[in-house]
Amino acid sequence: MINRKLLIASTSAIYGKPYLDYLTEELDQLYNGIDNIVFIPFARPGGISYHDYSDIARKFFSKLGKKLIGIHEYDNMREMLNECEGIFTGGGNTFVLLNSLYKHKLVEPLRKCVLAGIPYLGTSAGSNILGISIQTTNDMPIVYPPSFTALGVVPFNINPHYTDSDPDSKYMGETREARIKEFLVFNNVPVTGLRDGSYFIINDTEIKLGGIHSVRIFERSTKPYELYPGSDLLFLLNKNE
Amino acid sequence: MINRKLLIASTSAIYGKPYLDYLTEELDQLYNGIDNIVFIPFARPGGISYHDYSDIARKFFSKLGKKLIGIHEYDNMREMLNECEGIFTGGGNTFVLLNSLYKHKLVEPLRKCVLAGIPYLGTSAGSNILGISIQTTNDMPIVYPPSFTALGVVPFNINPHYTDSDPDSKYMGETREARIKEFLVFNNVPVTGLRDGSYFIINDTEIKLGGIHSVRIFERSTKPYELYPGSDLLFLLNKNE
Numbered sequence: 050m051i052n053r054k055l056l057i058a059s060t061s062a063i064y065g066k067p068y069l070d071y072l073t074e075e076l077d078q079l080y081n082g083i084d085n086i087v088f089i090p091f092a093r094p095g096g097i098s099y100h101d102y103s104d105i106a107r108k109f110f111s112k113l114g115k116k117l118i119g120i121h122e123y124d125n126m127r128e129m130l131n132e133c134e135g136i137f138t139g140g141g142n143t144f145v146l147l148n149s150l151y152k153h154k155l156v157e158p159l160r161k162c163v164l165a166g167i168p169y170l171g172t173s174a175g176s177n178i179l180g181i182s183i184q185t186t187n188d189m190p191i192v193y194p195p196s197f198t199a200l201g202v203v204p205f206n207i208n209p210h211y212t213d214s215d216p217d218s219k220y221m222g223e224t225r226e227a228r229i230k231e232f233l234v235f236n237n238v239p240v241t242g243l244r245d246g247s248y249f250i251i252n253d254t255e256i257k258l259g260g261i262h263s264v265r266i267f268e269r270s271t272k273p274y275e276l277y278p279g280s281d282l283l284f285l286l287n288k289n290e
Numbered sequence: 291m292i293n294r295k296l297l298i299a300s301t302s303a304i305y306g307k308p309y310l311d312y313l314t315e316e317l318d319q320l321y322n323g324i325d326n327i328v329f330i331p332f333a334r335p336g337g338i339s340y341h342d343y344s345d346i347a348r349k350f351f352s353k354l355g356k357k358l359i360g361i362h363e364y365d366n367m368r369e370m371l372n373e374c375e376g377i378f379t380g381g382g383n384t385f386v387l388l389n390s391l392y393k394h395k396l397v398e399p400l401r402k403c404v405l406a407g408i409p410y411l412g413t414s415a416g417s418n419i420l421g422i423s424i425q426t427t428n429d430m431p432i433v434y435p436p437s438f439t440a441l442g443v444v445p446f447n448i449n450p451h452y453t454d455s456d457p458d459s460k461y462m463g464e465t466r467e468a469r470i471k472e473f474l475v476f477n478n479v480p481v482t483g484l485r486d487g488s489y490f491i492i493n494d495t496e497i498k499l500g501g502i503h504s505v506r507i508f509e510r511s512t513k514p515y516e517l518y519p520g521s522d523l524l525f526l527l528n529k530n531e
Binding site: 059060061062063064065093094095096141142144145173183184185186187188189190191192193196197209210212219220221222223227228229230231232234235236245 | 300301302303304305306334335336337382383385386414424425426427428429430431432433434437438450451453460461462463464468469470471472473475476477486
């Protein structure tokens with residue numbers, strides 16, 4: 050029996066809407082009955098401080114009647130994870146996030162925590178680290194982590210902010226799809242291209258796609274294809290489990 | 291006295307034009323008097339084989355009357371670098387390229403070769419590795435190299451395929467500019483945002499910008515700014531030298 054209560058979102062905000070606003074209903078459900086949420090601010094979007102980043106998240110959750118505390122405020126972060134009720138890992142730079150988790154020896158404790166069924170919200174980089182590796186991030190490698198191996202609480206990789214290529218573009222760099230296909234040449238791990246506004250909800254062994262977009266699935270030896278809200282996604286969870 | 295004969299291009303092809311075509315005149319000059327060019331195909335765009343990638347490059351250079359040989363065709367790649375007349379490192383995935391250079395113990399020999407004044411053409415990933423580190427690549431980290439440290443034959447970093455953000459975009463991932471600014475929070479290395487069709491030509495201690503676009507310069511504690519073909523770029527080479 051696998052325990053998991055995950056909300057895996059591509060982005061923390063959709064265009065023109067306030068921070069986390071579009072996820073309000075889902076978050077009411079995810080964190081139902083929970084008063085205290087531990088926030089992991091390590092991804093530091095734009096290099097923001099842990100303090101300032103936690104304040105942004107705190108502001109939103111106070112509206113839901115939840116208390117949010119940044120994990121950096123604890124002397125013993127590992128112990129704290131053992132006792133926490135709910136977790137939110139915000140977006141930013143995925144390399145910086147994973148590097149900090151390794152530095153503070155939090156990868157394994159966080160993994161255990163998630164697999165013990167503690168409700169977890171990830172947005173962007175915070176979603177990315179739930180997969181097998183961070184090797185399908187869009188971020189720049191601005192720090193060198195000791196490994197690209199991530200939590201692996203889902204048996205696939207995530208590409209947040211997935212974006213379709215513009216057929217009229219004169220950009221000569223690789224498209225997102227080309228980059229993910231390159232990943233598959235070197236790694237045999239399915240990749241989910243999660244568009245902004247889309248999210249997975251995983252309840253133990255159930256998975257559904259939320260939001261209005263389809264998700265693009267990339268697998269070795271298969272043409273990329275789309276799955277829609279309402280589609281059966283269960284094969285994604287059964288891949289390597 | 292520093293020897294360097296570099297053509298550092300954002301891209302191998304501009305929109306609607308054949309491979310390397312837009313650089314023909316510059317390459318005639320760079321490789322003037324040289325018959326044999328060693329090609330480094332390690333970046334493997336789209337996972338293409340070394341053989342097939344070398345064929346693409348060979349086709350172009352045969353039109354210029356140059357013989358091109360893939361470095362993988364040599365038994366002793368390090369020795370070969372000591373003897374070569376000219377080098378071209380093609381684009382693809384920067385992590386895969388740098389990882390292969392480390393694997394074959396070619397980072398230091400290649401660096402020495404370039405600093406001995408052997409003419410070098412880099413496109414995209416092949417340009418990226420000339421900087422201090424590959425930490426401003428756009429590529430996905432599809433393999434884990436032993437280090438992000440690059441050749442450092444120029445004292446700045448390169449962001450190839452630099453692209454301005456579209457003010458009308460609803461994309462919620464980071465813009466290229468935001469990513470480079472994040473890099474500067476963690477690293478004090480100037481970054482040059484090189485647009486497709488732009489290239490640096492470096493002759494020993496001289497540097498000029500080729501192509502029709504400006505280059506965007508990112509430095510810590512300074513607002514990003516543009517420099518134009520004809521601008522004095524010498525400060526870039528004097529940064530840490």
